[in-house]
Amino acid sequence: MAERVLVIGADAGGMSAASQALRTAKAAGRDLDVIAVDRGHWTSYSACGIPYWIAGDVASAAALVARTPEQHRANGIDVRMVTEAVELDTDAGWVEVVDHAAGRRERLGYDQLIIATGATPVRPDVPGADAAGIYGVQTLDDGGAVLRHLATPRQRAVVVGAGYIGLEMAEAMVRRGLTVTVVDRGPEPMNTLDPDLGTQVHAAMERMGIDVVTSASVTAFETGPDGAVTAVATDAGTYPADVVVLGTGVRPATDLARAAGLPLGPSGGLRTDDTQRVVDGVWSAGDCVETWDRVRRDWVHVPLGTHANKQGRVLGTNLGGGSARFPGIVGTALTKVCNLELARTGLTEGDAVAAGLDHVAVTIESTTRSGYYPGAEPITVKMVAQRPSGRLLGAQIVGRDGSAKRIDVCAMALWSELTVGELAMTDLAYAPPFSSVWDPVQIAARKAADRL
Amino acid sequence: MAERVLVIGADAGGMSAASQALRTAKAAGRDLDVIAVDRGHWTSYSACGIPYWIAGDVASAAALVARTPEQHRANGIDVRMVTEAVELDTDAGWVEVVDHAAGRRERLGYDQLIIATGATPVRPDVPGADAAGIYGVQTLDDGGAVLRHLATPRQRAVVVGAGYIGLEMAEAMVRRGLTVTVVDRGPEPMNTLDPDLGTQVHAAMERMGIDVVTSASVTAFETGPDGAVTAVATDAGTYPADVVVLGTGVRPATDLARAAGLPLGPSGGLRTDDTQRVVDGVWSAGDCVETWDRVRRDWVHVPLGTHANKQGRVLGTNLGGGSARFPGIVGTALTKVCNLELARTGLTEGDAVAAGLDHVAVTIESTTRSGYYPGAEPITVKMVAQRPSGRLLGAQIVGRDGSAKRIDVCAMALWSELTVGELAMTDLAYAPPFSSVWDPVQIAARKAADRL
Known part of the structure; x- marks a missing residue:
């Protein structure tokens, strides 16, 4: 049998x-x-x-x-x-x-x-968290529920949590004509990046017309007579809401x-x-x-x-009777907000500090193509390396079109436990429409190696 | 002193x-x-x-x-x-x-x-190779010389050699209104790719209006009374030329x-x-x-x-008194022809055959973004792995916008001598605007690992 x-x-x-x-x-x-x-x-x-x-x-x-x-x-x-x-x-x-x-x-x-x-989805442990009109974004049914709100004009949305899902949903709803407020506990949106890069995300969200409220914790979801959510109360103010999206993990x-x-x-x-x-x-x-x-x-x-x-x-x-192993992860993720791409892998500077690791952190500005080539866009790369070994600990990238997928090179370097000095010398592809002669990732690695 | x-x-x-x-x-x-x-x-x-x-x-x-x-x-x-x-x-x-x-x-x-x-630049060892109107593309002075030809209407250009410089110069000149013929000895253009991917390059060149002549060796450069080149003679025909660009390495x-x-x-x-x-x-x-x-x-x-x-x-x-070493290369390169990006690293299948290496070669078709996401473009990845070790030997990528820089992941895998099985399991960045859930590079690596 x-x-x-x-x-x-x-x-x-x-x-x-x-x-x-x-x-x-x-x-x-x-x-x-x-x-x-x-x-x-x-x-x-x-x-x-x-x-x-x-x-x-x-x-x-x-x-x-x-x-x-x-x-x-x-x-x-x-x-x-x-x-x-x-x-x-x-x-x-x-x-x-x-x-x-x-x-x-x-x-x-x-x-x-x-x-x-x-x-x-984690629901904040505050009054009203189970009210109608508050959605996680986990299943297609959740998506359908949010979509039905878009049919009504002049809806106000509050997104709680400015992580990947929070940002993506905020952009989606603002593009569909909703008034969107994003509330987050951190000093800047996207707390899987260090705040110095989070500021760029913050600015991109505001350029899209999203109202960004940082360093604010939700204290309650207010509800109307029908039991549906009407506002999100925080320690930084209260924000009216016809629909609430939870981006709280x-x-x-x-x-x-x-x-x-x-x-x-x-x-x-x-x-x-x-x-x-x-x-x-x-x-x-x-x-x-x-x-x-x-x-x-x-x-x-x-x-x-x-x-x-x-x-x-x-x-x-x-x-099924074969043999395979899952070798683990290094913490790679990316998304985009409007035309700003963002990506991370490994440890942030904040992570390294929290872990008590002796480290250096450097940030460089470069371009996605050779500076003289049409369509060269700004890219920021932040890199964290262990001291004194020089081992790469993590990288973050924020930039325009063609930036974020470069994080894969850093993920591969983390995977193989390369030092930043080695990463700076790897054989990455170069031609003017695709990169500066030193890839931005390598410029950051070189600078980190110099600092060590 | x-x-x-x-x-x-x-x-x-x-x-x-x-x-x-x-x-x-x-x-x-x-x-x-x-x-x-x-x-x-x-x-x-x-x-x-x-x-x-x-x-x-x-x-x-x-x-x-x-x-x-x-x-x-x-x-x-x-x-x-x-x-x-x-x-x-x-x-x-x-x-x-x-x-x-x-x-x-x-x-x-x-x-x-x-x-x-x-x-x-290597000049073919044939009569007329030093004639006026024949240019390598090595210095800015060479570039200026070619540019002066573009001022005259109805110029005919012949590019000898369909490698990186040959393709880029052919595209540049056809965009400037010249009639362009590219002559190459190989069965398909771009002999640093295997011919099965070279066919895509061939088609992209023809779509731009470039006349592509393959399997043709130059036998002479014909010259006029003023000593300037007038035609490129090959064993497959003679092509009139007011200007000749050498892409012969x-x-x-x-x-x-x-x-x-x-x-x-x-x-x-x-x-x-x-x-x-x-x-x-x-x-x-x-x-x-x-x-x-x-x-x-x-x-x-x-x-x-x-x-x-x-x-x-x-x-x-x-x-200067410090200490550094250049650790070598893995053979990474890329370029684009019109909207077709192409890239390679390591060994091609042809290289593996020539080196007598026991190997598997696989080719996959995928998309640059999630299939359902707007702007998802076709991408072809070819991967060569050693048998029985599974060690990655090389990769080639041909595809539209967002394809070619993925070669860097393969270059990093080559650098660290990963097997295709390991590469398939590395932690590459995924979000629908940037990749399918298995990155195309990993789909190829997985298929190669399955074949082993």
């Missing part, structure tokens, strides 16, 4: 794991019987694409779906939507699920379990795993080995796990689709 | 060496007396920018000059233009120079010599060094150690040296401004 694989959560991590497990097992002549349950309505979608759907850059939710339930079924996966896993017994090997559509509860036995329950959705006694880290994320195995017969991938950070040399919770897909593939390869 | 440093050649390699030597020595409280001679009229210019000046993207030759003779003099370097080094005695420590402006010949003694004589300009008995490699380039020292008291950098290729594990001649600048800086640091 075929081995039964049960997948909880049918998004990136779970379904890439399931598909890769089937492929790997099939290649080895083994048969797997795969069931996937998900409490939502959508499989394998790009949550990262939601802001662009809100903005109107993407025509429909369907465009964000990489693979529908039907497509998964055609590939041999028994996908059951609107079906919630409510209890897990890893000793006995079963999951109790509730099919909310049919109103039916049943126990599904398994030989191998994949937990891919993702993450849920997410936490691993691991209540089921916790109740089952599975190992969790301090973030609440599942702890796996580098094959994505939690315990014998139980695997996990995606936004519900902690990930090894190769620079911090510690476990972190970094909910990004790129990690979920890679972990899912590693998981599926191992579950 | 200050140590006398004599520099032969006042372009990228020589002048970055001289400037860095002065800085380093000064920081150590030492005094250097630096003289630089150059037989031309320009210092520290971007030869790579010449095609963009011809195209009209750059307004003047002056825009391509990073530092003029006057600026170098203000920095304390005694720059002597139109002054040619004609004899070198390394035992006695002097160079005989001819000041062509003053018609004066003198012997300049030195304590330390920097040879930065660059490279000279360059060779190290090392006649002086050879006559002095200094060590040269098979390409004719000077051999240096990784401090850029040739022999005691003699240093060299830039287009006149051979460079260590970390992938081929052999010496190569790769005349690129990016290497010249880095080598010059290393040379200057060491000459």
Whole structure:
């Protein structure tokens, strides 16, 4: 009889794991019987694409779906939507699920379990946080809810939290004609950058017409007679709101795993080995796990689709009988606000200070192309290196078109633990339409090396 | 008395060496007396920018000059233009120079010599190769000569050689209204790519209106009564020409060094150690040296401004009393033809075959952004990996806007000798406006790893 694989959560991590497990097992002549349950309505979608759907850059939710339930079924996966896993017994090997559509509860036995329950938006612990009109941006249903608000003219939106999702949603809504205020606790938006680069993000947001309120903590969500949100109260003032978007981060959705006694880290994320195995017969991938950070040399919770897909593939390869490992991350991320691109990898200067690391930090200004070439745009690169070793600790980039993807070079240097002196001498591509003769990343690395 | 440093050649390699030597020595409280001679009229210019000046993207030759003779003099370097080094005695420590402006010949003694004589275009060894109207594209004077032809209407240009300079010059001239034919010996243009990617370059050239003649060798340059070129004869036909541009490569300009008995490699380039020292008291950098290729594990001649600048800086640091090393190259280069970007690093499939390496080669098609995001453009990535180790051997990229600079990730992977399996799992930046969730480079690496 075929081995039964049960997948909880049918998004990136779970379904890439399931598909890769089937492929790997099939290649080895083994048969797997795969069931996937998900409490939502959508499989394998790009949550990262939601802001662009809100903005109107993407025509429909369907465009964000990489693979529908039907497509998964055609590939041999028994996908059951609107079906919630409510209890897990890893000793006995079963999951109790509730099919909310049919109103039916049943126990599904398994030989191998994949937990891919993702993450849920953090709601500030203040009065009114569960009011109507306050949305996280996690599922396509959340996106649809925000979109319905855009149909009403003169709506006012408040975004709480100026991180990636907060910025992207603020831009999307201001482009759709809403009046948008972004409230953030930090001294500058985008606290995964140092504040000296955050100022550029701040300015770009204001140029778009976004009202930016920094160093402000939310104290309450005010509501009207209908129970819907009417304003966001902070220690720096109160901002009227017809719709509120939460960009306050997410936490691993691991209540089921916790109740089952599975190992969790301090973030609440599942702890796996580098094959994505939690315990014998139980695997996990995606936004519900902690990930090894190769620079911090510690476990972190970094909910990004790129990690979920890679972990899912590693998981599926191992579950299917092959061999693969997920080697960890270095903390790379990027986005754009209007025409300002921003990116980071590794440690910021603030991180290095907090970690008590002896370090140097340098910032350089350059251009994305040779200065004399048409379309050369400004780029700022900040680089942090350990002292006295010179080992690269992290980099941040803010600039116009053609800037942010250069962070990949820094991510590769972090990956291989290069010093800034080595990075300055690597063989990067140069031609006037693409770079100055010393790539901006190398100018920063050279300056850091000189400072050491 | 200050140590006398004599520099032969006042372009990228020589002048970055001289400037860095002065800085380093000064920081150590030492005094250097630096003289630089150059037989031309320009210092520290971007030869790579010449095609963009011809195209009209750059307004003047002056825009391509990073530092003029006057600026170098203000920095304390005694720059002597139109002054040619004609004899070198390394035992006695002097160079005989001819000041062509003053018609004066003198012997300049030195304590330390920097040879930065660059490279000279290779002229095909066929009748008429020295005719008027046939230009290499090496100096700003060459650029000016080609530009003067553009003033005459209905000029016909033939470019010999479809490498980087050939393509860039062909595009520049066709944009300026010339009728342009490119003649190349290879089966497809751009022989630093495999022919299967070269076909895309071929098509892009034809879309611009360039006449592309492949598998054709030049047999003669026909000339008119005034001695100027009138046509390029090949074994595949004869092509009328009012102006001919040579894109047939360059060779190290090392006649002086050879006559002095200094060590040269098979390409004719000077051999240096990784401090850029040739022999005691003699240093060299830039287009006149051979460079260590970390992938081929052999010496190569790769005349690129990016290497010249880095080598010059290393040379200057060491000459000035500091410590630095040039760690070699991996063979990275890129350019664009109209809106097609192209890039390469490491070995092509053809190189791997020629070297007798057991390998796999894969090619993937993807998009520069998430498929659903506006402006997602096609990108092709070809990757070559060693079998059975999986070590990355090389990569090639052809695609639209946002494609080619991704080669840097492959260059970094080559630098650190990653396997394709590792490359597939590195932490590259992802957001829908910048990449698919698996970067195209990682899709290729994954496919190569699967094939192994």
